[in-house]
Amino acid sequence: MNSTGGLIDSPVSQRIDQIGKLFVEGAARLLGRATDNHGLTAETLIPRVKSAVDKYILRGDPQASAEVIQDFIDKLQADDLCLILACEQGNQKAWTDLVERFSATVRSAARSASSNEDGADDLAQSIWAELHGLRVREDGKPAGKLAYYSGRGSLAGWLRAVVAQLAIDQHRKQSRLVQTEEDADFDRIIQQGQEETSWSGHGASPNPELQISAKLAGAQMQKALAESVKQMQAEDRLLVKLYYFDGLRLREAGAVLGVHEATASRRLTRIHTELRQQVEKLLIEQEGWTQSETARAFSEVALNLETDIEPLLATEPVLMKKENEVAG
Amino acid sequence: MKPANNNEVDLLLRALARERTGAAWRSGSDGGDAEGISSDHLDADELNSYAEGLAPAAARARYIEHLAECAACRGIVVGLTQAAGVATRLEDPAQTRGAGFWKRLSEFLSPKVLGYAIPALVLTAVIGIGFIALKQRQGSQFVAQNERRSETPPAAQHQTDSGLSSAAQPQPSVQNGTQSGRIAEVPKERTALEDEKLQAGQGSGKSDASVAKIAPSKDAGQADVGSVVESRPYAPEPKAAEAPPPAPVINPEKSAELAKERSEKREDQPRDQNEEFRVQTDDVHGPNRSRSNTAQAATQRGAGIMAGRGPSADKNKKGADVETRSVMGRHFTREGDAWVDTAYEYSQATVRVARGSDQFRALVADEPAIRTIAAQLNGVVIVVWKNRAYRIQ
Numbered sequence: 273m274n275s276t277g278g279l280i281d282s283p284v285s286q287r288i289d290q291i292g293k294l295f296v297e298g299a300a301r302l303l304g305r306a307t308d309n310h311g312l313t314a315e316t317l318i319p320r321v322k323s324a325v326d327k328y329i330l331r332g333d334p335q336a337s338a339e340v341i342q343d344f345i346d347k348l349q350a351d352d353l354c355l356i357l358a359c360e361q362g363n364q365k366a367w368t369d370l371v372e373r374f375s376a377t378v379r380s381a382a383r384s385a386s387s388n389e390d391g392a393d394d395l396a397q398s399i400w401a402e403l404h405g406l407r408v409r410e411d412g413k414p415a416g417k418l419a420y421y422s423g424r425g426s427l428a429g430w431l432r433a434v435v436a437q438l439a440i441d442q443h444r445k446q447s448r449l450v451q452t453e454e455d456a457d458f459d460r461i462i463q464q465g466q467e468e469t470s471w472s473g474h475g476a477s478p479n480p481e482l483q484i485s486a487k488l489a490g491a492q493m494q495k496a497l498a499e500s501v502k503q504m505q506a507e508d509r510l511l512v513k514l515y516y517f518d519g520l521r522l523r524e525a526g527a528v529l530g531v532h533e534a535t536a537s538r539r540l541t542r543i544h545t546e547l548r549q550q551v552e553k554l555l556i557e558q559e560g561w562t563q564s565e566t567a568r569a570f571s572e573v574a575l576n577l578e579t580d581i582e583p584l585l586a587t588e589p590v591l592m593k594k595e596n597e598v599a600g
Numbered sequence: 601m602k603p604a605n606n607n608e609v610d611l612l613l614r615a616l617a618r619e620r621t622g623a624a625w626r627s628g629s630d631g632g633d634a635e636g637i638s639s640d641h642l643d644a645d646e647l648n649s650y651a652e653g654l655a656p657a658a659a660r661a662r663y664i665e666h667l668a669e670c671a672a673c674r675g676i677v678v679g680l681t682q683a684a685g686v687a688t689r690l691e692d693p694a695q696t697r698g699a700g701f702w703k704r705l706s707e708f709l710s711p712k713v714l715g716y717a718i719p720a721l722v723l724t725a726v727i728g729i730g731f732i733a734l735k736q737r738q739g740s741q742f743v744a745q746n747e748r749r750s751e752t753p754p755a756a757q758h759q760t761d762s763g764l765s766s767a768a769q770p771q772p773s774v775q776n777g778t779q780s781g782r783i784a785e786v787p788k789e790r791t792a793l794e795d796e797k798l799q800a801g802q803g804s805g806k807s808d809a810s811v812a813k814i815a816p817s818k819d820a821g822q823a824d825v826g827s828v829v830e831s832r833p834y835a836p837e838p839k840a841a842e843a844p845p846p847a848p849v850i851n852p853e854k855s856a857e858l859a860k861e862r863s864e865k866r867e868d869q870p871r872d873q874n875e876e877f878r879v880q881t882d883d884v885h886g887p888n889r890s891r892s893n894t895a896q897a898a899t900q901r902g903a904g905i906m907a908g909r910g911p912s913a914d915k916n917k918k919g920a921d922v923e924t925r926s927v928m929g930r931h932f933t934r935e936g937d938a939w940v941d942t943a944y945e946y947s948q949a950t951v952r953v954a955r956g957s958d959q960f961r962a963l964v965a966d967e968p969a970i971r972t973i974a975a976q977l978n979g980v981v982i983v984v985w986k987n988r989a990y991r992i993q
Contacts, residue, residue: 328649332658344656380965384679384958417644424655425648428966432683433644433651436676494619497612506661509668516617518674527681528667528674530653544606547613574608577615 294338295322298345305350310358310366320357321345324422353423359403360418371400374431381432385439395442399435486576489569492559493551500550508543511536642666642673651680683962927976928969930983938980941989950982950991963990 299317303309329336329344358366375396382395405416421430501512507529514525515536526536548570555561561569642650642663649655650663667674923934932939953960955974964971973983974992981992 328656328659376965380962420645422645425652429648429652433647506665506668510664516613544609548609570608574611577611
């Protein structure tokens with residue numbers, strides 16, 4: 273019997289107690305690890321620790337073991353988290369410390385995200401306002417972005433991410449305004465680009481029948497390839513997006529995935545093989561193609577793309593120029 | 601799959617990307633692939649934890665799902681990854697350290713690898729044993745030569761001893777002739793020795809053989825000092841002109857006693873005297889080196905000081921000349937064109953950062969001390985900072 277509620281301890285309540293205890297002990301250890309705790313207490317840290325564990329561990333695995341949770345808490349950035357919490361608490365010294373230590377980081381990130389120096393200055397200034405919070409919460413404290421720092425990654429990295437997100441938000445707001453004026457022009461350019469970049473065999477045979485046939489084959493192959501990409505595993509799909517859609521080098525794409533360039537290259541080769549097999553399968557099963565037809569279509573479409581690579585590339589500067597103009 | 605087939609898919613993917621990029625530009629997603637993805641982007645904390653490789657496995661899988669569809673978040677992650685200097689990060693440490701260890705061990709012990717490794721080990725062992733045996737044979741040759749030397753008739757020994765006038769003194773070997781003056785004297789003295797031997801009715805062939813066989817004994821080191829003393833008469837004496845007058849006839853017994861006495865005397869010499877000589881021999885080159893050719897120097901040479909000459913001595917000297925700098929509490933040594941942090945281990949993965957690049961600016965913004973280091977040290981700098989090695993160039 274439970275001494276407090278008179279109820280038998282269920283596994284659920286035992287689990288809750290266990291996790292609660294982990295939070296308390298973890299917060300105390302975290303405070304002990306910090307070189308400057310800014311006068312915080314373990315109780316102040318517990319809600320933030322709990323929030324971080326919920327977000328990164330329990331949301332994905334509600335039955336995560338005590339060791340996993342403990343390990344996670346022990347890897348939180350103690351100094352950075354204490355600094356941010358102290359800032360949230362209104363500790364002026366902590367706030368000064370934050371600005372002094374990270375103003376260079378924020379400025380560097382703003383410069384990377386902005387196309388000009390003035391824009392970078394504006395962005396960097398607005399970041400501090402965003403962090404501090406212009407609005408006031410119910411408890412009278414500012415409702416800034418500081419509340420979203422979990423301590424899992426470095427504070428410098430988090431600030432960079434905040435700057436990048438803010439830059440995108442600002443860019444979208446600006447582009448929405450400009451878009452109303454130039455929407456029609458831009459759509460026309462895209463449409464034109466799509467027509468020109470179509471992989472359905474433009475510039476091939478002058479025979480209209482063959483042209484229609486090639487166009488149809490190209491459209492079906494395009495559809496099958498898009499479907500195959502969608503069916504790929506997320507990590508492979510991410511690699512394809514990074515390499516083909518975002519134009520990253522293999523080394524950079526590998527870094528985003530946390531693998532070496534050589535590994536990324538091997539993966540890409542495997543992806544090519546799997547994609548081809550999948551496209552062939554879809555064309556045969558859904559479109560009724562034969563094996564030889566798929567092989568021939570691959571060769572023909574690829575040949576057309578290869579020969580027409582110059583006009584394809586020629587459309588890109590137009591789009592990019594327009595994009596830059598919109599971005600200001 | 602043939603490479604040509606891969607090229608076809610590669611071209612098709614490029615074309616697909618071009619078509620989708622235009623459509624996705626304003627939406628922030630990847631065009632037609634964005635079904636089911638709401639505007640619920642990853643927050644800054646999640647983006648950063650992913651970019652720094654700190655997201656737990658389950659969370660990471662979720663983020664990858666999102667990133668594969670969301671161009672905006674992907675763009676931020678790419679920027680963060682580059683800024684964090686994770687561009688050269690190797691494989692996931694969890695994979696390489698945890699389960700990967702057993703996998704690598706099993707791969708290492710696989711029959712395929714062992715098929716090559718065992719013959720290679722056997723071959724290495726055979727070469728090693730052969731090398732040791734060869735060394736031992738060289739040592740035994742030296743002993744045999746000494747014994748043959750002792751068999752020479754006393755008359756001949758007397759002739760050679762008196763001719764060299766310093767038979768009882770431990771003299772530097774031919775190797776000591778690294779001093780330029782001595783090298784010039786060696787052929788002349790050898791000729792004189794041969795002449796004397798011819799006069800004494802000895803076959804010049806034998807004396808040549810003796811001289812030639814002494815050479816390997818010079819490498820025998822300190823342990824062979826006594827033996828070398830006995831075999832000195834056959835070695836060319838570089839400084840015969842400065843040596844004291846010819847010693848009286850010394851029979852083998854007396855010679856041994858004298859050698860023993862000398863070795864005791866050597867042991868009694870104060871250490872600082874040894875060090876003084878060492879400094880002198882290290883520092884003096886060219887003509888000045890003749891000054892070091894004193895009796896004391898000769899005895900010290902017998903103690904193996906000269907063994908420090910040659911490549912090993914140069915190496916030591918080079919080691920002493922290593923250029924070092926200390927900046928921001930880090931110690932650097934000059935290695936070629938690079939300044940290398942003494943804490944750096946060559947097995948450690950480095951993050952390459954070009955001076956003036958965005959990545960460099962981001963790095964020095966986070967770590968101003970690295971800016972100071974990079975400013976004070978020219979050229980390539982390898983610095984270990986917070987357990988991460990950066991190669992600034």
